[in-house]
Each structure stands twice: as C-alpha cells, then as structure tokens.
Amino acid sequence: GENVEQHPSTLSVQEGDSAVIKCTYSDSASNYFPWYKQELGKRPQLIIDIRSNVGEKKDQRIAVTLNKTAKHFSLHITETQPEDSAVYFCAASIRGGADGLTFGKGTHLIIQP
Amino acid sequence: NAGVTQTPKFQVLKTGQSMTLQCAQDMNHEYMSWYRQDPGMGLRLIHYSVGAGITDQGEVPNGYNVSRSTTEDFPLRLLSAAPSQTSVYFCASRSPSGNTIYFGEGSWLTVV
Numbered sequence: 587g588e589n590v591e592q593h594p595s596t597l598s599v600q601e602g603d604s605a606v607i608k609c610t611y612s613d614s615a616s617n618y619f620p621w622y623k624q625e626l627g628k629r630p631q632l633i634i635d636i637r638s639n640v641g642e643k644k645d646q647r648i649a650v651t652l653n654k655t656a657k658h659f660s661l662h663i664t665e666t667q668p669e670d671s672a673v674y675f676c677a678a679s680i681r682g683g684a685d686g687l688t689f690g691k692g693t694h695l696i697i698q699p
Numbered sequence: 700n701a702g703v704t705q706t707p708k709f710q711v712l713k714t715g716q717s718m719t720l721q722c723a724q725d726m727n728h729e730y731m732s733w734y735r736q737d738p739g740m741g742l743r744l745i746h747y748s749v750g751a752g753i754t755d756q757g758e759v760p761n762g763y764n765v766s767r768s769t770t771e772d773f774p775l776r777l778l779s780a781a782p783s784q785t786s787v788y789f790c791a792s793r794s795p796s797g798n799t800i801y802f803g804e805g806s807w808l809t810v811v
Binding site for chain 2: 630632687
C-alpha cells in the first residue's frame, strides 16, 4: 500500500517568513495530493490540492509543488501570519479511488510573533 | 445543508463495552469512510464504503465493524472496546467524481 512520509514534524518560523513542509510518497499510481490544515480540536480542512498532471499550484500565500519523478511534493506558505499556526497534513491517493487517503504524520507549524 | 454529521462528540467507555459511532451525510455522496487520529500518527483509514451494501477494510480495521444500509448513513461499531481504541474518530465522505473529502467534526472516544 501507499506510504507517505512528512517532514519536519515541528516547524517554527518568524511571522512574515516563509514555511516549507515536505512529503514523499511510495506508490507511483498515486495521482492526487491534498494538504489539510487542522486547528486544535477541529476537523481537518482542505487548503490546497494538486493532481499529478500539474507541477505547481498557487492560491494566494499558499503553493504546492509536485515532482513525480522523485515522488515528492511540498507545501509553501509565504508571509506567514499568526493564524497559520496549526498542524498541517499531506496525503496521497489514486484520484477516483474509493479507498480514501493515506496521510503523513503531520507538521506542527508555529508562527513566532 | 449539514454536510457530514457525527454523534456523539464525546464518549467514555469501559473496557469490554460496545458502542456505535453514528455518521450521516446529506450530500448524496456514495463514498464514505472512517479514520482514526492518534497523536503523532496522522489519520489512518479504518473502513470505507463505495455505496449502500458495500464495505471494505482500510489500514486499521481490527476491532471495528461497519455497515452501509443507506447512502446517507455509515455507522462504526466497537463490539468490545479496548484502551487501544482511545482516539479521535473522523467520518468522511466524497462523491466518486470529486476529489474533495468532507470530514465530520470528530468523535472523541476514551476507553478506560
């Protein structure tokens, strides 16, 4: 089955700086890669996703890049703000597949004022 | 439009007791699934269903049963609770044609 590795487990950055979270996956058949943000006591919320036919996708301060050859994808957050503090999860699946997502173990992002 | 609704939100069980976590969605989604979330482990898939009458096992199915008698409902049953099942449980749904997975608000379960 699919295996998703996520690094780092904790990331502390100064407010206004950029943050990068990296994930690798094992199953070359995976073609859908979402990122979720989870605040304490809340459900995971989708913040951005990318399909394997696209190398990069941006949405305001958030971007995701995908390297299919290396089986590697990353989340980039620019101009970080205090409300960006949360746990971020990457995931992978076969688009259209019914058997759900395989998640990374999460990155606790801390924005220092 | 309520989305994905889970009940109860909090539950304390004694070892060996049974209970059912309820999940309902009003988006007419065929695909539904249950995940558990433990500290430092991310979310792991327990069981999933592609439609009424069809269920299958995910990564961590042991100790849990599911059924899917209707499109709307996907209950998760713990037949004999164990402390190792202390976790936060999330129900999720999506349509076969879409990628976005919608999560319920979660159910916090403690087994003592």
